[in-house]
Amino acid sequence: MPEEIRAHITGVVFQIPTKPGDKVGAGDAVIVLESMKMEIPVEAPRAGAVKEIRVQEGQTVQEGDVVAILE
């Protein structure tokens, strides 16, 4: 079942440490946002494989935006 991973805070995409196909564990950072002067990871809610990354570095995302899809 694919699952949408959403940004939980408004910010700028600072880093994308994963790419499609990568295996991640629950709590791993799929992307890292920069907000409130901090690097804030957007974590995988469960273990799985990254199916799709929907954002690019430097892009602004709003809270609730889908940033990646987990398979």
Next chain:
Amino acid sequence: MKDLAADLARRRDAARAMGGEDAVARQHAAGKLTVRERIDLLFDAGTFTELGVHATHAGISPDMAGKTTPADGVITGFGAIGGRLASVIAYDFTVMAGSMGKTAEVKCNRAREIAYGKRMPMIWLIDSAGARIQEAIGSRNFAGSGLLFREESIMSGVVPQVAAMMGPGAAGTAYIPALADFVPMVKGTSHMALGGPPLVKAVVGEDISAEDLGGSKVHCEISGVGDLEVADDRECLAAIKTYLSYFPSNNTERPPAVACQDPAERRDEELLSIVPDNPRRAYDVKKVVRGVVDRDSFFEIKPGFAKNIVVGLARLAGMPVGVVANQPMVLGGALDNDAADKAARFILLCDAFNIPLVFLQDVPGFMVGSKVERAGIIRHGAKMLYAVSEATVPKLTVVIRKAYGAGYFVMCGRGYEPDLIVVWPTAEISVMGPEGGTNIIFRKEIASASNPDEERARRVAEFRKLIDPYVAAGAALVDDVIDPRETRPTLIRALLMAQTKVVQRPWKKHGVMPV
């Protein structure tokens, strides 16, 4: 007399059989203990005195003719928990689903009177379908009811109040936990909602299960009404005992100190390596809390709700304290509406019961943006300012890293009368962060520079020099810069120093608290 004594014993046994074997079996099959098993686990062995065991329904409803309701579906009385008396109201789901009958209300009034009149904690064990409709229907029965919430409000801050959700708590009954200080919820079996699923379906047309509407996850992670999700009844009762161990019996007493095995002078080496060198990186502040307070003494409240702030009870050299700590792991530690609510309420709780407060600061400020502004972050953030200002208990502040903007104020900065304020060498006390500040103050200079990035970096470095911890220490605006390993001994000494604290405030009926 012998016959009469035998008759009395028979009557007591009948009441103690609760709703009968089948109902008790169903209670157990649902994964719940019976109300009498719960009472046995909650109170110290042999100390519980039951009141109103012979109570039965008021006989006012034709639907109830011929029925008996043992103890009228609620066990009330008093006993010792950890050697100190407390009063209890415990609903019996095996008797008409724990519904609140008229006689039951008389018993409950009596139990509250004991708690309030004798100044001891009040505990509710809630496992009840709500009002017993058969006895509550019609204005003659309803118009005079509801006083329990008024009494609970008046008792608030006088005696500790715990409402444990160990089954359903429907309709108006949900206000008992809402007005209580501490609300543990048993996972899977407890739920609360102002309107249960059938009412929701009828009134707003929404199809939803009791669990999704008001289960422990909903209330302990989203609504914030629940304080702690517990696995089962035993864990719930243990949590109540642990919680009460930090509290005095009432607001005129000091919280009870315990013997402490953990040396007051202990310096935790791990404290040197928890905070990353990069100020933009997160770390788990709970590691700092555990490294500082007495070993195994930290009891977190609302761990699943507004996780960007950590609050909980702990001990320092055996003395209870309330800890308020920013959590950089979640939202970078920035404060939002729920975090402000959670912290303000916890500060009010500790202050009401003479429990000193320890603030661990690492806060990049309050969240900004249209979403939080529309949700009223100014109004919610003000609750925290208000609570910290009102608190007259000893207040101790440690700045771990960021102390930015109003975040510094609400976390008991110098202006909020901390009895001690010390900072780690990593501290940055500033109206805003170096990057943000530089971009605003030197916007023109950066834009017109031949190399804007280089100019910005130079200005940021200059800015950092202004917020170095030795600047505030040099102006004697903080009491000391400490080695992180010195945090525990420093706080313990300050706590002992602040025991004799006296605060005189102007008379007022009460302030106008932002809510």
